[in-house]
Amino acid sequence: MDSVIEALPVYLDGFRLTLYLAAISGALSLVLGTVLAAFRVSPLRSLRLIGTLVVEVGRNTPLTLVFIFFVFILPGIGIILPLGTLPAIIALTVYTSAFVCEAVRSGINSVGIGQAEAARAIGLGSVQTLTLVVLPQALRTVVPPLINVLIALTKNTSVAAGFAVVELTATGRGLARDYPADVIWMLLGVAFFYLVITIPAGAIAGSIERRVVFSR
Amino acid sequence: MDDPIENRGGDPTAAGALGDVLVELRHVNKHFGQLHVLRDIDLEVGQGEVLVVIGPSGSGKSTLCRAINRLETIDSGTILIDGVPLPEEGKGLAKLRSDVGMVFQSFNLFAHKTVLDNVTLGPIKVRGVKREAARKQAMELLDRVGVADQAAKLPAQLSGGQQQRVAIARALAMHPKVMLFDEPTSALDPEMINEVLDVMVQLAGEGITMIVVTHEMGFARKAAHRVVFMADGQIVEQATPEEFFTNPRSERAKDFLSKILTH
Ligand SMILES: Nc1ncnc2c1ncn2[C@@H]1O[C@H](COP(=O)(O)OP(=O)(O)O)[C@@H](O)[C@H]1O
Ligand SMILES: [Mg+2]
Numbered sequence: 001m002d003s004v005i006e007a008l009p010v011y012l013d014g015f016r017l018t019l020y021l022a023a024i025s026g027a028l029s030l031v032l033g034t035v036l037a038a039f040r041v042s043p044l045r046s047l048r049l050i051g052t053l054v055v056e057v058g059r060n061t062p063l064t065l066v067f068i069f070f071v072f073i074l075p076g077i078g079i080i081l082p083l084g085t086l087p088a089i090i091a092l093t094v095y096t097s098a099f100v101c102e103a104v105r106s107g108i109n110s111v112g113i114g115q116a117e118a119a120r121a122i123g124l125g126s127v128q129t130l131t132l133v134v135l136p137q138a139l140r141t142v143v144p145p146l147i148n149v150l151i152a153l154t155k156n157t158s159v160a161a162g163f164a165v166v167e168l169t170a171t172g173r174g175l176a177r178d179y180p181a182d183v184i185w186m187l188l189g190v191a192f193f194y195l196v197i198t199i200p201a202g203a204i205a206g207s208i209e210r211r212v213v214f215s216r
Numbered sequence: 217m218d219d220p221i222e223n224r225g226g227d228p229t230a231a232g233a234l235g236d237v238l239v240e241l242r243h244v245n246k247h248f249g250q251l252h253v254l255r256d257i258d259l260e261v262g263q264g265e266v267l268v269v270i271g272p273s274g275s276g277k278s279t280l281c282r283a284i285n286r287l288e289t290i291d292s293g294t295i296l297i298d299g300v301p302l303p304e305e306g307k308g309l310a311k312l313r314s315d316v317g318m319v320f321q322s323f324n325l326f327a328h329k330t331v332l333d334n335v336t337l338g339p340i341k342v343r344g345v346k347r348e349a350a351r352k353q354a355m356e357l358l359d360r361v362g363v364a365d366q367a368a369k370l371p372a373q374l375s376g377g378q379q380q381r382v383a384i385a386r387a388l389a390m391h392p393k394v395m396l397f398d399e400p401t402s403a404l405d406p407e408m409i410n411e412v413l414d415v416m417v418q419l420a421g422e423g424i425t426m427i428v429v430t431h432e433m434g435f436a437r438k439a440a441h442r443v444v445f446m447a448d449g450q451i452v453e454q455a456t457p458e459e460f461f462t463n464p465r466s467e468r469a470k471d472f473l474s475k476i477l478t479h
Binding site (some may be wrong): 114 | 311313315316324325327338
């Protein structure tokens with residue numbers, strides 16, 4: 001227990017990096033995932049195809065493989081990414097976007113088709129129809145599953161530990177090595193810091209959900 | 217086919233202004249899978265004309281309406297609005313749709329926007345009208361359809377009849393060349409039907425070109441220049457309202473009228 005306190009600064013470094021990975025990849029995934037969802041409901045076949053392709057690849061590939069692709073395979077074919085957090089952020093974003101896309105898409109589908117038809121009937125283009133009419137109404141159903149996706153992302157950042165990124169899990173592994181007598185405590189410490197992110201996220205999800213339900 | 221102008225009853229001075237063809241369908245065909253829903257439709261609607269489309273359920277009336285602003289694509293034939301063929305997709309299509317007002321059976325007001333914002337959205341985002349000017353116009357339109365006092369409410373707080381009148385105001389706000397109505401009163405409780413029909417009769421009197429799918433004979437008699445009877449995806453007959461309701465020529469129309477009259 002004391003050694004956890006003693007290791008606090010080390011934890012905090014790892015925690016900061018985990019938070020950073022989750023925040024950056026989370027924000028990027030929300031944007032990319034929403035764009036992909038727009039692709040998937042686009043009137044243009046080619047865009048729908050691209051959207052479907054990215055989503056199916058992202059959803060059906062284990063995250064570790066996605067990491068391997070960006071860390072080892074891409075450099076192998078001559079595209080070199082600087083080591084460190086960038087490949088991790090890209091891998092996490094590509095992977096998470098697929099899930100964001102599916103959450104947003106199911107939200108879009110929950111909005112009645114008549115809303116989009118009425119929007120198009122007054123002359124709004126497909127992007128305006130989506131951003132002004134459909135997405136604002138989809139938000140209500142989309143927020144809870146999105147928060148779940150972001151919570152999963154937070155935990156998924158730990159995969160980066162295997163790829164030379166010393167985030168929270170890698171930190172815990174190091175600490176377990178440095179304090180062999182307190183391995184359990186050290187790992188509980190790691191778990192605690194993940195909860196510091198995910199429990200408030202869940203609470204925020206709950207309160208947003210209640211708020212949007214009321215405002216209807 | 218019949219010349220629409222000859223079939224027009226009503227005010228002869230209005231008819232004088234009705235010269236040009238505004239909406240023209242030529243050999244329009246549409247399938248849903250195996251089902252042939254529009255069979256070689258030829259139809260012309262004149263400037264200022266009020267056309268009522270009537271026919272049994274499933275005869276293709278909604279599809280016809282939706283094809284005119286390309287909410288449904290057609291398989292063959294041409295649809296011209298003001299002499300211009302319907303654009304395929306993109307900007308041109310959006311522009312065309314802004315010139316064709318549509319009122320749906322189920323109102324389809326934007327559920328997350330107030331009544332006022334429902335009416336101003338198109339003018340602001342499509343026409344680039346300034347917010348203040350759009351609001352002023354919207355309030356005038358809402359006043360005209362009798363729901364100005366509901367402007368700040370959300371659609372869900374309104375009765376069906378009020379919602380449909382807002383939907384009419386929303387369409388009018390774009391200053392459309394033609395208004396399409398697809399059974400605008402079918403989803404309404406009986407006591408609300410007249411408040412919507414009254415607004416439509418008023419619009420007809422103002423010379424707005426209207427294509428109205430409805431079974432409301434009272435409206436057809438009061439406001440329509442011509443009635444088109446559809447069955448199985450075809451235009452079976454067309455006549456003035458008086459002629460059609462008192463003396464239908466085809467068996468299909470006689471049969472159909474006897475059914476709706478017994479209700
Ligand atoms: N999106 C669709 N997909 C398949 N069939 C459809 C679709 N919309 C309409 N139909 C069919 O086309 C026919 C004509 O429909 P519709 O135009 O709605 O008729 P109406 O408005 O006269 O009742 C009906 O048989 C209907 O079931
Ligand atoms: Mg119909």
